[in-house]
Amino acid sequence: xxxxxxxxxxxxxxxxxxxxxxxxxxxxxxxxxxxxxxxxxxxxxxxxxxxxxxxxxxxxxxxxxxxxxxxxxxxxxxxxxxxxxxxxxxxxxxxxxxxxxxxxxxxxxxxxxxxxxxxxxxxxxxxxxxxxxxxxxxxxxxxxxxxxxxxxxxxxxxxxxxxxxxxxxxxxxxxxxxxxxxxxxxxxxxxxxxxxxxxxxxxxxxxxxxxxxxxxxxxxxxxxxxxxxxxxxxxxxxxxxxxx
Amino acid sequence: xxxxxxxxxxxxxxxxxxxxxxxxxxxxxxxxxxxxxxxxxxxxxxxxxxxxxxxxxxxxxxxxxxxxxxxxxxxxxxxxxxxxxxxxxxxxxxxxxxxxxxxxxxxxxxxxxxxxxxxxxxxxxxxxxxxxxxxxxxxxxxxxxxxxxxxxxxxxxxxxxxxxxxxxxxxx
Numbered sequence: 001x002x003x004x005x006x007x008x009x010x011x012x013x014x015x016x017x018x019x020x021x022x023x024x025x026x027x028x029x030x031x032x033x034x035x036x037x038x039x040x041x042x043x044x045x046x047x048x049x050x051x052x053x054x055x056x057x058x059x060x061x062x063x064x065x066x067x068x069x070x071x072x073x074x075x076x077x078x079x080x081x082x083x084x085x086x087x088x089x090x091x092x093x094x095x096x097x098x099x100x101x102x103x104x105x106x107x108x109x110x111x112x113x114x115x116x117x118x119x120x121x122x123x124x125x126x127x128x129x130x131x132x133x134x135x136x137x138x139x140x141x142x143x144x145x146x147x148x149x150x151x152x153x154x155x156x157x158x159x160x161x162x163x164x165x166x167x168x169x170x171x172x173x174x175x176x177x178x179x180x181x182x183x184x185x186x187x188x189x190x191x192x193x194x195x196x197x198x199x200x201x202x203x204x205x206x207x208x209x210x211x212x213x214x215x216x217x218x219x220x221x222x223x224x225x226x227x228x229x230x231x232x233x234x235x236x237x238x239x240x241x242x243x244x
Numbered sequence: 245x246x247x248x249x250x251x252x253x254x255x256x257x258x259x260x261x262x263x264x265x266x267x268x269x270x271x272x273x274x275x276x277x278x279x280x281x282x283x284x285x286x287x288x289x290x291x292x293x294x295x296x297x298x299x300x301x302x303x304x305x306x307x308x309x310x311x312x313x314x315x316x317x318x319x320x321x322x323x324x325x326x327x328x329x330x331x332x333x334x335x336x337x338x339x340x341x342x343x344x345x346x347x348x349x350x351x352x353x354x355x356x357x358x359x360x361x362x363x364x365x366x367x368x369x370x371x372x373x374x375x376x377x378x379x380x381x382x383x384x385x386x387x388x389x390x391x392x393x394x395x396x397x398x399x400x401x402x403x404x405x406x407x408x409x410x411x412x413x414x415x416x
Binding site for chain 1: 285286287288289290291292293294295296297298299370385386387397398399400401402403405406408
């Protein structure tokens with residue numbers, strides 16, 4: 001190993017203040033909203049046992065009314081449609097295709113409750129980092145390096161391209177220039193995971209402080225819907241039961 | 245057929261697998277023959293989280309990793325560390341209770357147990373799909389699937405619907 005600090009080392013650990021400022025400005029802008037509605041398209045790699053990467057994904061509409069109401073409608077590429085509703089007292093996960101739903105009693109602010117759903121129930125909630133009470137703190141947690149990549153155009157909008165490294169992941173974010181400094185694209189690389197899979201999201205539409213009616217945050221089971229329990233995540237994910 | 249459901253405990257930053265041989269002997273061996281839902285593809289993993297805060301303990305198809313747990317704990321804020329310690333204490337106590345329960349009644353499976361504990365700790369044998377031709381009955385508001393001598397019902401595991409092994413409904 002060469003002595004001294006190489007250019008690569010320096011690059012890997014230097015924090016560009018402009019990049020950090022732009023990120024925080026965006027995060028604080030989102031945090032300062034009363035309500036948010038986001039339409040997003042996303043995809044993620046799943047590294048198979050063979051090492052081959054396969055992408056899955058879908059679209060989501062994320063609606064939040066602070067402090068404690070959320071509705072996330074999702075359509076996965078495999079055809080699964082559903083929603084996750086947080087009405088301030090309960091979290092309800094709905095599978096519309098099979099008319100199934102699960103309920104977990106939980107109260108608190110949206111960010112904390114969605115963290116619980118993701119961390120404890122194992123239900124992936126992509127982009128929940130932006131729904132945290134202080135997204136800037138989440139996005140800079142364990143920050144190792146920040147880089148500014150210059151201007152880039154995303155979906156016709158001029159953006160600043162920023163790249164960050166934390167002790168857990170590498171991620172890039174493209175943030176609109178102008179009065180509403182909103183993320184337009186996000187790419188996360190799970191550097192520590194085998195095969196270094198990536199998650200990407202394209203923010204198709206942002207609405208800051210839209211009128212979101214109360215009825216959006218209430219779940220009424222449809223006729224014939226069945227309640228099923230949540231069980232904790234586990235490692236056997238592709239198993240089939242009862243086969244011969 | 246007597247069948248033990250394996251217990252897979254999940255707590256923050258630390259995963260403890262307590263699988264009985266009976267579970268491996270029945271469910272999982274059969275499971276492999278089926279090939280798996282979605283043509284056997286794995287569909288989860290850290291990138292599915294879409295978060296800059298991946299949790300090592302939630303990565304599917306990964307053995308418990310003490311190093312990951314340590315790193316995870318280091319990254320966490322102090323109160324979360326306290327919470328983990330509390331969880332570990334709770335979990336140990338629960339595990340002792342569990343072992344005692346199992347000794348007392350080897351084949352009993354408490355349906356309300358995991359309902360109360362949903363999200364906190366315990367899962368049972370879960371499958372993406374059932375490969376046999378099932379007969380279905382509805383008892384109360386719960387749909388049961390019968391597959392040979394084994395009964396299943398549905399549950400949410402992560403974002404997916406899975407089939408879990410349950411005791412036969414009353415009268416069957």
